[in-house]
Amino acid sequence: MTHPATVAEPLVRLRNVTKTYPAARGRNEVRAVDDVDLDIAAGDIQAIVGYSGAGKSTLVRLLNGLEPATSGSIQVGGTELVGLRERQLRPIRLGIGMIFQQFNLFESRTVWGNLAYPLQIAGVAKAEQQRRISELLHFVGLPDKAHTYPRNLSGGQKQRVGIARALTTNPSLLLADEATSALDPETTHEVLRLLKRVNEEFGTTIVAITHEMEVVRELADHVAVMENGRVVESGAVYDVFSSPKQPVTRRFVGTVVDDEPDAEALAALRSRHPGRFVKVELREGGPRQTDIFAVLLERGISFELVFGGIEEIQGATFGNLTLALDGPETSVDEAVRELAALVTTKEV
């Protein structure tokens, strides 16, 4: 006898969520978010990627009611947000932190004052405020900046203050709206590591909006790809990176992972390398590089890796290797057939 699997309720549950902006002078109705279904499990880091205007910024603002949805259902922690009034949303927002691309710190308050603000809204006692603020300043590594004004902080420090401020009320959900897009690569890495720690140490669920696949790779467990207001593809980061299905997803994945050379690159490669070009897809748990190379070596085919490489995502490796195979035509034919039996291949 089997027991029915107890599936944990997702922390965030979106069903048929649509957000339209009514037509105005000189502009048609805009469907910013179009019939989106999405489940985000508690403790997960969910990335949402898309180009500008894809609707991801609107989508994340639906999750704390900064923008009201036009239709559909949005549940956060079991509470339905659609249809709630501003007054009813306010206590819910105390449990949802948010950080921003431009940090949005209060310039008129010190770092301490910035962290105290949400605690004051929550009506937390002064002593508890102090304990919490000092704890979080240590957590983000800025205990000596308590009495500094934001204008005297670097971009990375500002975002760390932003993160600390968003965490003061112990939210179960943290919304990150392009949190690293205004930062240099080094600082981006630091902030992503900090967000990872937030997730691991506090169990905070994170929804991160980004247009950088590097951020998705480094931070997220799951990723949803948006285009024209719709979620066109979603899944575990490894799955989406290793086998992107939609063209838009392929373009995004292609920014960090080499798939196959485009026409221009191919022409350049052909002028330098003789032989047939075959793309070989390696996946975690499948045949390894040594298996591939053994097939070629067996037949005395000389080969060269001309494009692609091996990637690691969430501890799992995969790669798309384009090989130039040179040798007697019959041997190459045989080898290509044998490779095709082992892994997914494609002649390019």
Place this chain on the structure above:
Amino acid sequence: MLTVLPTDTRLGELWPDIWQATGETLLMVALTMLIGGTLGLLLALGLYLTRKGGLYENVVVSVVLNVLVNFFRPIPFIIFIAAVQPAARLIVGTGIGFSAVVFSLILASMFGIARIIEQNLVTVPPGVIEAARAMGASRARIAATVVLPEALAPIILGYTFAFVAVVDMSAVAGLIAGGGLGSFAQTFGYRQYDPTVTWVCVLILVALVQVIQLLGNTLSSRIMRR
């Protein structure tokens, strides 16, 4: 010998009156800035909060406030002071004298101040307001604890500008016997062919404006530097 300033000036005997007139100007301007400044700030908040995309977006209120401000603001004060005389009689009991002038100054300055402060408030980045909303702050709390503090430095400069404009306007007080340095300079300087007296009044006004401008600049940049 060419003399720029005539030697037969009554300046010596007029000093006590000049100081009294200076006091009147200071009092007029102070009362105006206090009451007109407060009313102007409230009006500015009304304009700012009800505008499109504002925290209390409301087309009707916004249009009404804008029409009101745009109606009163362009009226030259010398005409305004005469035009609001009936209202002054109704509210402060008299159409002439010190109280009537202060009444007119408050009314006229409040619309100008409203526009200036509204423009200061608009400089607050919308993202900061959004951040406060995301934290669960109420709209009234955001207006009081985010919008005003974040715009404080430019607001101080705005009030400084308004102060200087009110000093300028207060010179017209003589029209309805309101006193002050402006009307003193007209009566005892200009009309009695005594440019020395005129210039002394001018210099006192200039000094007053300089002091206030310096104070405003210092205070504002101190806030901005932090």
